[in-house]
Amino acid sequence: MSVIPKKTGQSYKGVVDVDMLVMRARSKDKEAFVKLMELNMQSMYKVAKAYLKNDEDVADAIQDTILICYEKIGDLKKCKYFKTWMIRILINKCKDSLNLGKKIYFTDEILEVPVQEMDFDRMEFVELLKIVDEKYRTILLLYYLEGFNTREISEILELNEKTVQTRLSRGRDLFSKKYMMEMKGVGCR
Structure with missing residues (x-):
């Protein structure tokens, strides 16, 4: 029952x-x-x-x-x-x-979600995703915001799991570098 x-x-x-x-x-x-x-x-x-x-x-x-x-x-x-x-x-x-x-x-606009539905850290993450190339952005979005693992992302995007892992790693690195540049006010576009 x-x-x-x-x-x-x-x-x-x-x-x-x-x-x-x-x-x-x-x-x-x-x-x-x-x-x-x-x-x-x-x-x-x-x-x-x-x-x-x-x-x-x-x-x-x-x-x-x-x-x-x-x-x-x-x-x-x-x-x-x-x-x-x-x-x-x-x-x-x-x-x-x-x-x-x-x-x-x-x-370059990922999404517009009402503020009450997302905490500030998630909103900042989404805003910063705009500066990352689309092939990394989609994987970062699915992994960090949607909670999919690399195997699931590979199925969704019809990519090899190793490719997803590589893009996730490169996307993280690129995101970190661009984030640091944004924080220093250098700009990265």
Whole structure:
């Protein structure tokens, strides 16, 4: 017997059981699917914004991702990989938009998140990510802000895990150097 109420997907402590929501969504429970999307909306926005320039294009990519996830969630083999699977779909949608020749560009603006949703250190980190090349920025974002490990990032970005580890290391070094230059007021652009 589960301690998670059927309609809310929350435990008695208010902690969301994502695996239970995924199982219910796979059974075409619309409320569970909506809750999953609500829980992941900020993550989807941050990832899409790292690829696409304006909010309209980001919204289109997220909307397409939600539709595909709803249609294909039954194909997901393991519930614990839901977020990885969803982010992979989102990245593919962003890349599709870029490849279609739409007026979409890589952006220096990572994201705009209301202040109450992020602490100051995270906001400063996100702001400083703008000065790092996109191939490092995406990996740093997924690793530090989204909590994915290098294996998961390699699956999401369809890169060799060693490549992800190398880019993570180089991205850290580049980030540190640029951070120090910013702190000294030298500028780094």
